[in-house]
Amino acid sequence: MEDVETSIPDRFKKIVGRYPDRTAISTLEKALTYRELDLATNRVARAIGAFQKADHEPIGILLGPGIDRIVAFLGVLKSGNFFVPMNPSSPRSQLADILKDTRANLLVSKAIYNALSSQLAKGDLRILDVDQYGYGFSTDRTELSQSPGNLAYTIYTSGSTGIPKGVFQNHRNMLHDIMVRTQALHVSTQDRIAGTGAIMTAFLALLNGATFCPWDIKSKGAALLADFLERQHITIFETIPTVFRDLLFSLTGRRHCSTLRLIWLSGEALLLRDIEAYRKQFSDTCLVLNEFSTTEVASASMFFIDRQMKFSTSVIPVGYAVDDTDVLVLHQNGKVAAEGEVGEIVVKSPYIAQGYWQRPELSAGTFVCDSSGTSLRSFHSGDFGFKSADGCLTHLGRNDRQAKIRGHRVEVAELESELMSVAGIKEAAVAIRDDAFGNSELVAYVVPIVDTHVTASDLRLALAEKLPPEMIPAKTVVLKALPVTPNGKLNRRALPKPENTRPELAVAYVTPLTPVEKELSRIWTEVLTLDRVGILDDFFDLGGHSLAATRVISQVFNYFKFEIPLRSLFESPTVAQMAEVVEEHRGKLFSDEDLECILAQIESMSEDEAQKTLAEKNNS
DSSP: OOOSSSOHHHHHHHHHHHOTTSEEEEOSSOEEEHHHHHHHHHHHHHHHHHHOOSSSOEEEEEOOSSHHHHHHHHHHHHTTOEEEEEOTTSOHHHHHHHHHHHTOOEEEEOGGGHHHHHHHOOTTOEEEEGGGTTSSOOOSOOOOOOOTTSEEEEEEEOOTTSOOEEEEEEHHHHHHHHHHHHHHHTOOTTOEEEESSOHHHHHHHHTTTOEEEEOOHHHHOSTTHHHHHHHTTOSEEEEOHHHHHHHHHHHTTSOOOTTOOEEEEESSOOBHHHHHHHHHHSOTTOEEEEEEEETTTEEEEEEEEOTTOOOSSSBOOOBEEOTTOEEEEEOTTSOBOOTTOOEEEEEEETTSOOEETTOHHHHHHHEEEOTTSSSOEEEEEEEEEEEOTTOOEEEEEESSSEEEETTEEEEHHHHHHHHHTSTTEEEEEEEEEEOTTSOEEEEEEEEEOTTOOOOHHHHHHHHHTTSOGGGSOSEEEEOSSOOBOTTSOBOGGGSOOOOSSOOOOSSOOOOOOSHHHHHHHHHHHHHHTOSOOOTTOOTTTTTOOHHHHHHHHHHHHHHHSSOOOHHHHHHOOSHHHHHHHHHHHTTOOOOHHHHHHHHHHHHTOOHHHHHHHHHHHHHO
């Protein structure tokens, strides 16, 4: 990487000039060279300019992971504005809050999201359809001059009050982070980098002349991820530990992703069992990077692991501070913690986020200017950790009531508030526990109103109308009363550990009878760690989610020797329905062409659409 005192479009222009015919983005269905990507993003910039005359404005991007979203990101930056990523699978109310907070008056989307974008299009908000980019707009470069201090993006995370908060970054900070990661990861034009959602992963590839290969984990799952990494000859794979565990699960007795040289993990705790599994599945030339990063600071520290490295604890360190960054562990009084002492992780650098959009008081309390009068600022992360004698950082998790669930930050207070709003619930509490696979999951503890009957099915249905999938509790425990301390406060430590028994559902338990039903029931009980599963039980009412679904698909493949697309589980969320799908497909072996067709169908289906399909089927 070169000087960070430039803009992303200017840096990208240099890369296009050097490598016009190299592949910039590649999926199983489509690929673009750098020249083609440059022309496509120029057209987007021109289209935005026709809609929006002013620059330095927020532009909403309502697109799922893939080529269209990357084209939109770069096009927005070339137009002199900054982008606001919006996940189409998020609840409409949450998306509306983001648009209201940013005051964006332009939303970039596409035809498959027309219904959702139309619902959001209130006031002066206009919709720019990516499918119409090819009509009437020039591919000539806009040649806008931009300052390194101009805003590049605003990414929203949930706030403690349920109101989203936007973290905003400028071009200088993005380019510095890419420079740090380029040097640490030794990124070159020969790399093929796959990612499962992190925006910076795409820019890391595209501003280095490498190839970016996005994988939509929400719609495609992890069952076919190993094949994707192998077929795309991926050298660097970025993801969260939860997805990495599912990849390890699907690798058992199968391919080992021979071209991988680096597995790049962040966002959640990495466990010793993960490293032990990595040692068995990957070659000596493949390293693991465990990174401490947040939306506010991008990369703060790194720790590289090889197959020979030994650990004495079950928690894997997140390593040492990156260039131009100091990572401190502070006590509540502001003093630096001694070796091994636990304190709050504070990151000091000139390159941390500008703050929280439209939240000056919150920004002032979290981003603190250095008393020296320099450009240094400190970000108080709200995470616990400690340092070893040589300065190696170990991250222990949140010190407030936030959690990372499948890579998403979740506020426990927000979920408890939503639980209390469900009809028939008197009291509610939420705990964060580890499931059988070492992943964090949410457990809801509810006390019903007297003479009110509440099931796990009732809660999931009520919460799914307001909350994204990662905020739906995996388990529900019904209590007569919440445990309290002597002074009457909730005693969270006394909340009982949930049992691995089938929860009470809206349907009665029905025993599996046929061989296929019995085998599917066995697979479901193993994946969901339950004592039994009836053939009419809903997978998601039992605590299943999209990533758990991929484990089911992988086991079904290994047992029945053919693959069922992830979409079939959403459309057949009971053992009885899936047994019908199995009988229908039994004996079929898909060719590569058939498999690509199935992947294309899955890719076109967002998680929100899958949930709607399930709801429509259940209501039919």
